[in-house]
Each structure stands twice: as C-alpha cells, then as structure tokens.
Amino acid sequence: MSETKDGDTIPITVEFTGGLEMLFSNQRKHELKLPAKDESEEPANIAFLVRYLCENVMKDPRKDLFVLDDSVRPGILVLINDADWELEGEDMYEIQRRDNILFVSTLHGG
Amino acid sequence: MSSTLIIDSLRKQISSCEAQLKDLRRQLAEAEQLRRQKQEKERLGETTVANDPLDHDMNYGIADAFRSEVYAALSPLAEENVMRRSWPLEKAEYKRYGRQLIMPEIGLQGQLRLKNASVLIVGVGGLGCPAAAYLAGAGVGKIGIIDGDVVEESNLHRQILHSTSRVGMSKVESAMVFLSSLNPNVQLTPHPSRLTPETAIPTMKDYDLVLDCTDTPASRYLISDTCILLSKPLVSASALRIDGQLVVLNNPPLPPGDPKGGPCYRCVFPKPPPPESVVSCGDGGILGPVVGVMGVLQALEALKVLTRTPEPPSLTIFSAHANPMFRTIRLRSRKPKCAACSSSATVTAEALTSGSLDYVQFCGAVNPVEALRPSERISAENYAKVRMGVNPFTGSENRREGHVLVDVRERVQFGICKLEGSVNVPFSEVARTPVTTTAAEVAQMPNRLDGDGDDRKEANAKESWVDELRRNPDKPIFVVCRLGNDSQVTVQKMKQLGLDNGGKRWIGDIKGGLRAWRESVDLEFPDY
Numbered sequence: 001m002s003e004t005k006d007g008d009t010i011p012i013t014v015e016f017t018g019g020l021e022m023l024f025s026n027q028r029k030h031e032l033k034l035p036a037k038d039e040s041e042e043p044a045n046i047a048f049l050v051r052y053l054c055e056n057v058m059k060d061p062r063k064d065l066f067v068l069d070d071s072v073r074p075g076i077l078v079l080i081n082d083a084d085w086e087l088e089g090e091d092m093y094e095i096q097r098r099d100n101i102l103f104v105s106t107l108h109g110g
Numbered sequence: 111m112s113s114t115l116i117i118d119s120l121r122k123q124i125s126s127c128e129a130q131l132k133d134l135r136r137q138l139a140e141a142e143q144l145r146r147q148k149q150e151k152e153r154l155g156e157t158t159v160a161n162d163p164l165d166h167d168m169n170y171g172i173a174d175a176f177r178s179e180v181y182a183a184l185s186p187l188a189e190e191n192v193m194r195r196s197w198p199l200e201k202a203e204y205k206r207y208g209r210q211l212i213m214p215e216i217g218l219q220g221q222l223r224l225k226n227a228s229v230l231i232v233g234v235g236g237l238g239c240p241a242a243a244y245l246a247g248a249g250v251g252k253i254g255i256i257d258g259d260v261v262e263e264s265n266l267h268r269q270i271l272h273s274t275s276r277v278g279m280s281k282v283e284s285a286m287v288f289l290s291s292l293n294p295n296v297q298l299t300p301h302p303s304r305l306t307p308e309t310a311i312p313t314m315k316d317y318d319l320v321l322d323c324t325d326t327p328a329s330r331y332l333i334s335d336t337c338i339l340l341s342k343p344l345v346s347a348s349a350l351r352i353d354g355q356l357v358v359l360n361n362p363p364l365p366p367g368d369p370k371g372g373p374c375y376r377c378v379f380p381k382p383p384p385p386e387s388v389v390s391c392g393d394g395g396i397l398g399p400v401v402g403v404m405g406v407l408q409a410l411e412a413l414k415v416l417t418r419t420p421e422p423p424s425l426t427i428f429s430a431h432a433n434p435m436f437r438t439i440r441l442r443s444r445k446p447k448c449a450a451c452s453s454s455a456t457v458t459a460e461a462l463t464s465g466s467l468d469y470v471q472f473c474g475a476v477n478p479v480e481a482l483r484p485s486e487r488i489s490a491e492n493y494a495k496v497r498m499g500v501n502p503f504t505g506s507e508n509r510r511e512g513h514v515l516v517d518v519r520e521r522v523q524f525g526i527c528k529l530e531g532s533v534n535v536p537f538s539e540v541a542r543t544p545v546t547t548t549a550a551e552v553a554q555m556p557n558r559l560d561g562d563g564d565d566r567k568e569a570n571a572k573e574s575w576v577d578e579l580r581r582n583p584d585k586p587i588f589v590v591c592r593l594g595n596d597s598q599v600t601v602q603k604m605k606q607l608g609l610d611n612g613g614k615r616w617i618g619d620i621k622g623g624l625r626a627w628r629e630s631v632d633l634e635f636p637d638y
C-alpha cells in the first residue's frame with residue numbers, strides 16, 4: 001500500500017452485502033481514501049476502484065468470487081449512490097468525494 | 111414422563127382435529143343454507159316480478175309524458191328487486207375485508223380488482239408461504255401454487271403454511287389445507303410439480319401476475335423469461351442468512367422490444383453467477399423472519415401491482431443487522447440488447463417449449479467433488495475402527511491418540527456437535543490460505559505487512575493452523591466435514607502446503623463426512 005498525500009485521495013464509502021462482506025474481512029462498511037488518479041494518471045473510476053479493492057482491501061485469495069475477466073463477476077450489482085451503475089456509466093463512472101459505492105451479491109435462497 | 115407427553119399431545123391433536131371437523135361441518139351447513147336461501151330468493155324474485163301490481167298501474171295509469179321518467183326511476187328496482195339487491199361483493203366479504211376496504215389505497219374498486227385477479231406463486235417455501243397467506247387473506251380471487259417438494263422438518267421454522275403433522279405431505283397439498291381454511295372464498299389451483307421450460311407457458315398463461323418464490327438461479331431465469339413471453343408482471347424475492355432482496359420486474363408488462371416496459375431479470379443480471387458463488391439456505395442458513403419479511407413484501411408488491419399504476423423499477427435490499435435495515439436502489443430500465451425483452455430477443459416461446467433452452471446448463475452446476483484417489487479416503491466405518499485403536503486394513507492395534515482429526519466445518523457448526531478429539535479448522539480459513547505460501551515466504555511476511563497490525567495478526571492466524579499441523583509431522587491427518595466435499599479440497603490444499611512431508615505422512619478424508627458417520631456408525635449424532 002503506497003502512501004499518498006491526503007490531497008491526492010478521495011474519501012469514499014464502500015459497502016458489501018449479500019455475502020460479499022465475507023471476502024472483505026467480514027466487514028460490511030469500509031471508509032476508504034482512494035487515490036484520486038489511477039495507474040495511468042486518469043481520474044479514478046469504478047474499474048480502478050475494483051482493482052484497488054482486489055489489491056489492497058481484499059485479503060481473501062479467492063479473487064474470482066469478486067472479479068472475473070477484469071470486471072465485477074456476474075451476479076454482483078454495483079450501485080453508485082443508491083442507483084444502478086448502468087444509470088451512471090458503469091465502470092467508466094469517475095468517482096467523486098464521499099461517493100457511496102455498494103456491491104450487492106444477488107441471493108438465490110427462498 | 112415422555113409417554114404422558116405423547117398421550118397428552120395425541121389427545122390435543124385429536125381434539126384439534128375434532129374442532130376442525132366441527133368447523134368444516136358448520137361451514138358446509140352454512141354453505142348449504144346460503145345456497146337454499148339463494149335458490150329460494152331466485153324463485154320468489156321471478157314470481158314477484160310477474161305479479162307486481164305496479165306493472166299494470168304504470169302501463170295504464172301514467173301519462174305518456176311521465177312514463178319514461180317513472181320507468182327510469184323504477185327500473186333498478188324492477189331489475190334487481192328491492193329484496194335481493196345484488197352488491198358487488200358478498201355480504202361476508204364486506205366484513206372480512208372491511209379493514210382494508212375502508213382504506214383509500216384499496217376501496218371497493220381495489221377490492222374488486224383483487225377479487226378478479228389471479229396470481230401464481232411459484233414455490234411455497236420460506237417466501238411463498240407468507241406471500242400466499244397474505245394474498246389469500248386479502249381476497250385475491252384465484253391463487254395458483256406450484257411446488258414439487260414435500261414438507262420437511264427443517265422447513266418448519268420459516269415455512270408458515272406447513273405444520274408438524276404434515277411433514278411428508280406435498281408442499282402444495284399442505285399449503286392448500288392452510289389457505290382454504292384461511293379464506294374459503296379464494297379459488298386455489300394446485301400445481302404439484304416443479305416448473306420446467308416445457309410446462310412454464312401452459313402453467314403461467316392463465317394468471318395475471320407471478321411471484322417468484324423459488325431458490326435457484328435457473329428457476330429465476332426461467333420464470334422471468336416466461337413472464338416476458340406472456341406479458342405478465344413478476345414480483346421476485348430472495349433471502350439468505352440475514353439478507354433479503356426484492357424486485358418487481360416487467361412492470362408495466364409491455365411486449366418485448368418496447369423500451370417503456372419494465373426491465374426483466376436478464377436486464378439486471380445478463381449472465382448467471384458462477385455456480386460456486388451460489389449458496390443455498392441449506393448450506394448458508396436462513397433466519398425465519400428474514401425470509402418471512404421478504405415474502406410478506408412480495409405480497410405487498412403484488413397488491414400494489416394489482417391495484418396501482420407501475421412505479422419506476424427499484425431493488426429493495428434488507429439486512430437484519432444493518433442500520434437502516436432497508437435500502438431501495440433505483441434500477442436500470444430495459445437493456446437495449448436484452449436476450450429476453452429487447453427487439454433482438456433470442457428467448458422465444460418456441461425455444462422454450464421445445465426444450466432447447468437449458469436453464470440448468472446455462473446456470474451451471476457445482477459438480478460433486480471427486481478430487482481424491484481411493485487411497486486418500488477412508489469410509490466412516492473404517493475410521494471408527496481407527497478410533498478404536500485398530501488398523502482397519504491390517505487388523506493390528508494402533509496407538510489410540512496416533513492421529514489428528516481435522517473438522518473443517520465452520521465454527522458455529524463445530525460448536526453444535528463434533529467428534530471427540532477433533533480440532534476445528536474452518537474451511538473458509540483453509541480457502542483463504544494462499545497455496546503459494548512456503549516457509550520462506552512466511553518468514554518474509556512480517557516485512558511485507560509492516561505497519562499494518564491487523565494484516566499481520568490475520569496472516570498469523572491463517573498460518574497458525576498450518577503451523578499447528580506441522581508440529582506433529584508423523585501423525586496421519588484425517589479430515590472430516592459435513593458431507594465430504596470440503597474435506598477433499600482441504601486434503602489437496604494440505605498437500606500443496608507440504609503438510610504431507612513429501613508423501614511421508616498420510617493425509618486423507620472421511621468419505622461422506624459426518625453424514626456418513628451418522629448413517630453408518632452413530633445414529634445419535636445430530637443431523638441439522
């Protein structure tokens with residue numbers, strides 16, 4: 001985890017539900033300081049957040065339960081400030097300060 | 111003591127059945143009485159109309175100018191007869207539904223809509239039971255219930271239509287017993303089999319609305335696709351552990367290709383989840399009120415679909431330990447290239463009925479684990495001999511404490527029941543342990559994780575089970591789990607981690623897990 005100056009980070013809230021929290025130390029809510037720029041100095045977007053979560057927050061080695069082919073795996077909904085990410089530009093959405101990003105794994109039990 | 115309890119319980123059951131019988135006889139008598147009264151009134155009605163003295167008076171005694179007015183004023187009476195004016199609802203229905211009838215959200219119009227509506231409930235389990243109860247209670251005219259399962263004891267903590275005395279009965283039959291006694295006005299249609307692609311269209315076509323109360327991804331895609339093909343709105347819910355999800359799909363139910371129609375299940379989830387990520391209630395657990403709340407919400411959404419205009423699509427997520435417990439999320443509209451509801455849809459009625467759409471294959475299945483060679487496995491009976499101190503293969507006496515038994519069920523399950531002397535290494539921890547970790551890498555770990563105490567603590571905890579097992583390098587390791595799948599994966603992982611000392615130490619699993627142990631060694635071992 002490289003140290004970044006506070007000005008270079010964006011404070012966001014990331015939440016996991018539907019069982020995904022088990023992959024993230026059994027913690028539903030994570031307050032993060034996300035680097036404002038991605039690896040190629042572009043503004044941080046959802047795609048970068050997903051990579052960042054995999055590399056820095058997820059301790060579980062079963063990465064395929066969260067990502068598949070560089071994207072969030074099927075069966076996980078990404079919600080940006082309580083709206084489907086499809087409404088916001090999917091993984092190209094540029095993350096803003098204090099955004100709430102919620103990852104929901106669909107349930108099938110009944 | 112216990113026989114007294116049994117006798118008491120039987121007495122109670124008998125008196126409850128007698129009470130039920132009495133109630134049924136009373137209901138029958140009432141129904142017969144009602145029919146007699148109705149027939150009587152019809153007979154009287156005909157004669158009254160024929161003998162009405164006003165008939166003549168009006169025809170001869172009223173001036174032409176007034177005649178039409180008088181006719182207009184009298185005609186409702188003449189038509190309906192004052193004595194048996196027909197109200198839109200039966201007398202008993204005003205009483206029964208009075209508490210919802212007086213609400214502006216329902217009113218007489220709403221109640222009539224419910225009475226004329228037909229709803230299909232697919233699955234009468236944890237979701238379907240409360241949903242069916244509330245819809246029958248509310249006076250939905252026709253309710254179809256479909257399920258291919260029978261009632262099991264492990265259903266009863268959440269599937270509120272079923273009962274202890276109906277264990278073994280088909281769920282559909284059991285639900286019929288409950289629902290018909292709850293509200294005899296409802297016309298119930300049983301479909302006592304599993305929904306299949308071949309039967310989906312004929313089963314669902316006569317209903318106005320469908321509730322998906324099933325528990326597999328395959329059935330969810332099948333139901334959603336069929337709802338699109340038949341233009342039916344769909345209320346879908348699911349639950350696991352302490353979480354629940356609810357969504358109203360295809361509402362309004364416009365034809366495929368119309369972007370104004372509500373999204374379908376495929377719009378939201380174009381691809382099914384990998385089968386290994388799908389957890390059932392049997393494996394993950396489920397809290398009764400959690401799935402109950404979701405089923406009740408399905409009934410609520412169904413009432414809204416039947417009595418109100420559609421709202422923009424949303425997903426409601428419930429989590430019992432979150433604050434707030436409910437969250438509603440705005441959903442996308444129809445996906446322009448959706449395989450089911452777009453103009454370029456590939457899911458067609460022909461494809462469905464011909465059986466060319468294989469939903470089980472589409473969603474995939476977790477194959478039974480066959481990871482180990484026969485020499486790496488031992489039956490429960492033979493393991494029992496090992497515990498007695500006998501080598502099952504040579505017959506020679508072993509030292510009793512000469513092996514390690516590792517139980518890889520999660521901690522909670524281990525806490526419920528365990529074999530004496532077993533040590534617990536939860537499978538989630540096994541799965542979390544990186545395979546690449548060699549002794550050298552472990553040595554480097556503190557450096558890599560410097561500055562993050564939590565990380566180090568967790569990494570140490572992970573390694574500790576491996577270290578623990580390294581401590582006695584000669585004792586063979588037996589691995590056991592609930593059913594005999596996780597144990598195989600664990601054996602493989604232990605070998606990859608080098609715990610077998612290059613083949614010098616035996617590591618293997620107990621075939622069939624604790625279930626096999628119960629079935630062939632110890633019948634008293636708890637079955638949960």
Ligand SMILES: [Zn+2]
Pocket residue numbers: 373374375376377378444445448449450451452
């Ligand atoms: Zn669709």
